[in-house]
Amino acid sequence: MFLVRWQVPTVACQRAYKSDTTVAGKPDVVECDHELMTEPSIELVRWAGPWSDDDPDANFKADVALYTKLEPLETLGPLSASTGIPVGALVRYVLARWASAGSESLLNAGPSVIERMWATISEAEQTDTNEARLAAYEVVRQMVAWLRAPLDM
Numbered sequence: 001m002f003l004v005r006w007q008v009p010t011v012a013c014q015r016a017y018k019s020d021t022t023v024a025g026k027p028d029v030v031e032c033d034h035e036l037m038t039e040p041s042i043e044l045v046r047w048a049g050p051w052s053d054d055d056p057d058a059n060f061k062a063d064v065a066l067y068t069k070l071e072p073l074e075t076l077g078p079l080s081a082s083t084g085i086p087v088g089a090l091v092r093y094v095l096a097r098w099a100s101a102g103s104e105s106l107l108n109a110g111p112s113v114i115e116r117m118w119a120t121i122s123e124a125e126q127t128d129t130n131e132a133r134l135a136a137y138e139v140v141r142q143m144v145a146w147l148r149a150p151l152d153m
Contacts, residue, residue, distance in 0.1 A: 039088070044072070059142045117143060 046068045051061045073087065076094075080087045117140050124136030 059139060060146060
C-alpha cells in the first residue's frame with residue numbers, strides 16, 4: 001500500500017524586497033506575510049504486492065516491489081550534503097523528473113529500456129521455444145505499452 005499525506009498550502013507567501021539591499025547577491029527579504037507554509041508530505045513505504053499473473057501491469061508492479069526495497073535517502077542525504085540542496089528539494093526534483101520522463105521516453109527510450117528489451121528477446125531466442133518467445137513478446141509488449149502511456153492521456 002502506498003500512503004500519501006497531502007497537505008495543501010493554506011497561506012500564500014508574499015515577500016517584499018528592498019531593491020537596494022542584497023545578501024550574497026540576492027535581494028534582502030523585508031517581510032513575509034505567513035507564519036508557516038505547509039508543503040506536501042509523502043510517506044515513503046515499501047510495497048511487495050500482491051498482483052495476479054495475468055495483471056497487465058505486472059512488470060511495473062514487480063519493478064515497484066524491487067525498488068521500494070531500497071533506501072533512497074542513503075543516496076540523497078550525501079548528495080544534499082555535498083551540493084547544499086535540501087533533501088526535500090532533491091526528493092521533489094527526482095519525483096518531478098521521473099514523473100515527466102514518460103513523455104520524454106517517447107523521444108528517447110534510453111539505454112536501460114533498450115537493454116531490458118534486448119535481454120528479454122535474447123533470452124527467449126537462446127531458449128529457442130515458442131513458449132519463451134511468446135513470454136518475451138508479452139514482456140516487451142508491456143514495456144512498450146508503458147512507454148506509450150502518455151499518448152493515451
